[in-house]
Amino acid sequence: MLIAMQVTEHTVPFRDHETWVRSTTPDVAVDGAWPLIVLHGGPGMAHDYVRNIAELADQTGRQVVHYDQLGCGRSTHLPQAPADFWTPELFVDEFHAVRAALGIDRYHVLGQSWGGMLGAEIAVRRPDGLASLSICNSPASMALWMAAAAELRAQLPEDTQRALDRHEAAGTIADPEYVAATQEFYVRHVCRVTPMPRDFVDSEQQMEAEPTVYHTMNGPNEFHVLGTLRSWTIVDRLDRVDAPTLVVAGEFDEATPATWAPFAERIPGARSHVFAGASHCTHLEQPDEFRAVIADFLAEHDTPAHDDTAPAQA
Numbered sequence: 001m002l003i004a005m006q007v008t009e010h011t012v013p014f015r016d017h018e019t020w021v022r023s024t025t026p027d028v029a030v031d032g033a034w035p036l037i038v039l040h041g042g043p044g045m046a047h048d049y050v051r052n053i054a055e056l057a058d059q060t061g062r063q064v065v066h067y068d069q070l071g072c073g074r075s076t077h078l079p080q081a082p083a084d085f086w087t088p089e090l091f092v093d094e095f096h097a098v099r100a101a102l103g104i105d106r107y108h109v110l111g112q113s114w115g116g117m118l119g120a121e122i123a124v125r126r127p128d129g130l131a132s133l134s135i136c137n138s139p140a141s142m143a144l145w146m147a148a149a150a151e152l153r154a155q156l157p158e159d160t161q162r163a164l165d166r167h168e169a170a171g172t173i174a175d176p177e178y179v180a181a182t183q184e185f186y187v188r189h190v191c192r193v194t195p196m197p198r199d200f201v202d203s204e205q206q207m208e209a210e211p212t213v214y215h216t217m218n219g220p221n222e223f224h225v226l227g228t229l230r231s232w233t234i235v236d237r238l239d240r241v242d243a244p245t246l247v248v249a250g251e252f253d254e255a256t257p258a259t260w261a262p263f264a265e266r267i268p269g270a271r272s273h274v275f276a277g278a279s280h281c282t283h284l285e286q287p288d289e290f291r292a293v294i295a296d297f298l299a300e301h302d303t304p305a306h307d308d309t310a311p312a313q314a
Contacts, residue, residue, distance in 0.1 A: 005057050011075070012101035014094050020074035021067040021098055022047065024054040030061030032302050034106045034131045037065045037099065040203070041113030041137075043086070043229075044213030046073030049203035050112050052287055053294075060295050062302075067098050071213040072206060079212045083228055086216050088121045095122055108298050110134040113255070113280065114218075117234070120263070124240040132244045132301040134294055137280050139259035140266075141233035142225060148256040149223035152189055160184045173220050182221050189254040190222060191281040200284060222254060238266035245270040246297045250278030250285070271297075 006025050011018040036056060040047045047066040057064040068075040069091055078085070095118070099107065106129045111119030116138025123133045139145035153161065160181045167178035191200055207214050219226035247263045247270055249255050257274075264272040273293055278285045 005054075007054075012098055014070060014097045017070055017076035017078070019067055019070060019076075019094055019098055021065065021102070022051075022054075023102065024057040024064045024066075026057050026061045026063075028061065029063070033060055033062035033298075034108055034302055035063040035065060035102075035104050036108045036110055036298060037095070037104070039095070039109065039111035039115030039118050040066070040069065041111075041115045042072065042207060042214050043069065043091070043114045043217045044072040044207050044211065045114075045203045046206045047203070048073070048206070049197070049200040049281065050115075050283060051199050053110065053283060053291070055287075056291055056295055056298070059291060060298060062298070063104075065098070065102065065104070069213070070094055072210065073203075077210050077212070079210065081212070083216050086213055086228060088118065088232070091118050092121050092125065096127070105129045106131055108132045108134070108301070110136060110294065111138065112136045112283065113138055117232070120234050120238070120241070123243050123245070124234065124237045126240060126242055130243045132246070132298065133241070134297060135245065135247045135260070135263050137249050137253055137255045137282060138247075138263075139255055140235050140238065140262035141259075142229050142231065143233065144259040144262075145255070146223075146225050146230075148259050149225075149254060151256070152254060153185065153223055156181075156184055156188075168224060173224070182223075185223060185254075189252055189279050191284055192252065192277075192279050193281075193285055197281075197284050200281065235262045235266065238262060239268070241267045241270075244297075244301045246294075247272040248275065248282065248290075248293065249273075250275050250280060250282045252277075252279040253282070254280050 008023050011020050038053050040050050046068045054064045108131050109119045116135035163181040217227045217229045245267045264270050275282045283290045
């Protein structure tokens with residue numbers, strides 16, 4: 001059964017700036033179906049490429065919230081902010097500012113790529129109200145991410161590898177030959193849909209037009225990581241996560257099994273699911289299958305383990 005949905009867009013204040021929020025709400029909500037807050041990747045890729053996850057509102061009768069993280073998309077851009085401004089803590093605080101502004105006390109979190117890293121940063125702090133965490137296509141450390149990227153890069157055609165090496169050594173990463181070489185990696189391991197879906201293109205174009213966050217925290221592309229996240233890891237903190245956790249990835253994902261294994265191994269009770277034939281943007285490559293897996297997981301954790309307000313049994 002299809003459920004009619006309402007979409008609202010507005011901004012919420014955050015640290016003297018504005019965070020843009022999009023909320024998709026079913027006309028008839030399913031009782032006990034907690035809101036889902038979606039965290040986009042990049043960092044700095046804006047929400048557009050994960051927008052189709054809003055269809056879970058239709059499928060599950062719950063509110064689905066997207067927002068553009070500070071510095072990208074429709075939120076305040078801060079191209080003059082110093083590098084040390086852009087930290088995981090900043091984005092954890094922004095998440096809670098958005099959640100509080102919407103009056104959401106009990107919720108699920110789904111993060112894709114960097115969004116999954118951010119979701120883990122939120123979860124290790126054990127916030128009240130976190131019903132579940134879905135980590136999608138994300139590494140548990142950037143050291144693991146870079147090692148995986150090097151392995152995948154070594155599988156590219158030799159002329160592609162030589163072009164990458166040559167332009168990186170020369171500092172000419174804006175050269176069309178280098179850009180074309182990076183696309184060979186992207187079509188194998190980032191999004192295997194040809195042509196690239198419009199939502200992905202929209203996010204990418206926004207990032208390229210104002211790349212402050214992506215270039216500062218990550219670097220020029222997915223496998224040439226030079227930014228402030230280079231030394232980021234959450235591996236040694238994962239045992240603090242006490243929310244039910246699902247880890248998903250694609251068979252050809254740039255987030256290879258070695259990158260996300262710590263989530264599955266170190267978060268108590270965590271489960272994992274790999275989508276055959278998919279890569280990093282599983283939600284765009286296999287949207288129906290992706291939403292079905294996520295919907296089942298959310299439904300499993302919509303009902304609290306216990307209700308403190310319920311009358312005691314005689």
